[in-house]
Amino acid sequence: MKKILIIFGVLSLLIFIRPALGLNAAQTTADSTTITQTEEVSDDRFIDEALGGIKLFYNYTGFANATAGNLLMILIGIVFIYLGIKFDYEPLLLIPIGAGVIIGNIPFVAGNQTGIYETGSVLNYLYFGVVKGIYPPLIFLGIGAMTDFSSLIANPKLMLLGAAAQIGVFATFLGALYLGFNLPEAGAIGIIGGADGPTAIFLSSKLANGVNILADGTVVKNLIGPIAIAAYSYMALVPVIQPPLMRLLISKEDRKIRMKPPRAVSQKEKMLFPIVALILTTFISPGSLPLLGMLFFGNLLKESGRTERLADTARTKLIDIVTILLGVTVGASTQADIFITKDSMLIFGLGAISFVIATMGGLFFAKFMNLFLKGEDRINPLIGAAGVSAVPDSARVVHAEALKSDPNNYLLMHAMAPNVAGVIGSAIAAGIILSFLG
Template sequence: MSDLLIKFLSNTGYALVTYRNLIMIFIGLFFIYLAIAKKCEPLLLVPIGFGILLGNIPVFKGFGLGLYEDGSVLHFLYFGVTTGMYPSLVFLGLGAMTDFSSLLARPVLMLLGAAAQIGIFFTLLGALFFGFDPKEAASIAIIGGADGPTSIFLTARLAPHLIGSVAIAAYSYMALIPVIQPPIMKLLTTHKERLISMGVLREISQKEKIIFPIVAFLLCCFIAPAALPLLGMLFFGNLLKECTVTERLANTARNAIIDIATILLGVIVGASTQGDRFLTQQSLGIFLLGAIAFSIATASGIIFAKIMNLFMKQKINPLLGAAGVSAVPGSAREAHLLALKEDHTNFLLMHAIACNSSGVIGSAIAAGVLWSFFN
């Protein structure tokens, strides 16, 4: 009887646990705390945080329980991450939720979304300098786009062993936008620049809204065909929203589909961060380079807006450059709130959303370019 008891105890998680598992469980609990107590991106951090707990319960090898074991339930769910299925479904829902009217009303703001992607290519060079191979470097660099699904999609294609580290870094920095971006925005802009008013945007016709996703899809995917799975779904979802005859499908895409995809993506990405695979020197390097990428992307958008003002009669508030990253709607909200602190009548939100939505497109194109180049 005592032998059976000893054998039972030796098979429990208490006997199998390592300090790496305990560290990751603490990180998972911290993510859940941030989401619930501080309301930092709860729709992302609650699934990821619980997924980290799920992935760090020690199990016997060969029982078909672990995420990296063939035949396990978690391994089958992980298939949606490694194939890019979940990120594509998220983009479908995102397209059905996005209103591109402000971008159509002021197309020049699209340049700020493009400028913010400079952070991706600077970080690519940095990752190569620190010894990462080209595919790993490209996967790390895409964190600068501040788009979790895009980061996961590209990493699954180029460096699947880095999915956990890249995804956690990308989503962490998205959640920390209120901490990271405002100091950079204040540092790179003057009080006078932050007071610049953008005026009222023109009214966009329904015909323009319907034509845009079709034309934008063709233009963007001819430029970067490898971005087809992401941009195809983004613009298809937007067409469902704007054409007015598929409202039922649009509602499903922006509610049920994106919610299911977000839950599965968050939980499974979190579960992929098993302590023995995640807590490495390489992961620390990824977090450092990810922070650099996100900071450079924010600064690039702001600096480019200031350069544009040298040639434009109607000046652009440089704070909008920070919204050029793909973190929807977090970065747009921060640009708007900072402008309001300077002048409570200066509403930048719709202009910032224009930059934000162009950042989504820009990061997907950048991912497609990197995939086609390094594949």
């Protein structure tokens, strides 16, 4: 308190000393009679100026420019941070995004290169990586260097579960079309059902970036912010969304099915996987080349056994740096005047539905596969839910759900297979949508 008083005292002294000095300067030239006049005038002007300055300053502060939207978004940012800290829902994503939401919604006067949407501002440069789709492939590189595909190699039929969950992508796409979004926008919204943040950002930066011009001459809307936020928030909410659906759709007996442990996979197969999968998938869907190319490249770095240093950097430092930048800029792109629209609300609704459909698609397809499988080969239908990507949260949810009905049934390794297949599947789906609409 004392310090504040001292600082204020010094500041006011500095402010008051200026007119006094100016007065001294006037004294040397003016008569003694005019001195009083000038004193009065300068005093008046000073107060006016000071008030005007304060007013100007006030107009530049957040208090003058705050809108209800800004305050609402800041509150949402705080909720994100709270969810990340308190419930441990993907804190590595929710905390950067939450902080970004607060950063992006501090009210400011436009035109000073402050905001994320103003060309030339620092945030705008960082946001460049989102708009041009640079960050997602780098994230995929790290994911590839982290992921162990051996459970998938051991049981290749589980790959189909990853494909089945992509029905959420296409169903949402259709739903968005019905709600009146045009084709590219609907494609970008649909990919929320892929439950894969980087893929969603990649596709929306290509299709719904606010730059492309449609056939009928209109410009597409910029939906990167809402789509990314929807994808990431529903990914964080996987532990809330999926368990009720699992309990609803899978009978108690089916939930108790034990799967035989996956066979051991040789190192040669692990090395072969990224190369073969890269060539096969990108020949089929070249649109997903940036994502799948980097994913399998990262995995090759991990499995080759000779590039441990590169793999280590990709899965730790590199992905951390990119996650930080991606999280903050995606969060900051939710500037209230651009973010709070009817479209965003629709996107959030569609996103929730797409997660539900994707989960149901995976679960039903797993039950369907069980019709053809006998005895030991049967799969626990719960792992179908892991077909939505959301690595590794949905696999963990499946594991936890299975433990609830049978405390000795460990499904984590089995669930990882459809989980990583889901990543591949949603990247392929993104490539297909891109090749149709891009």
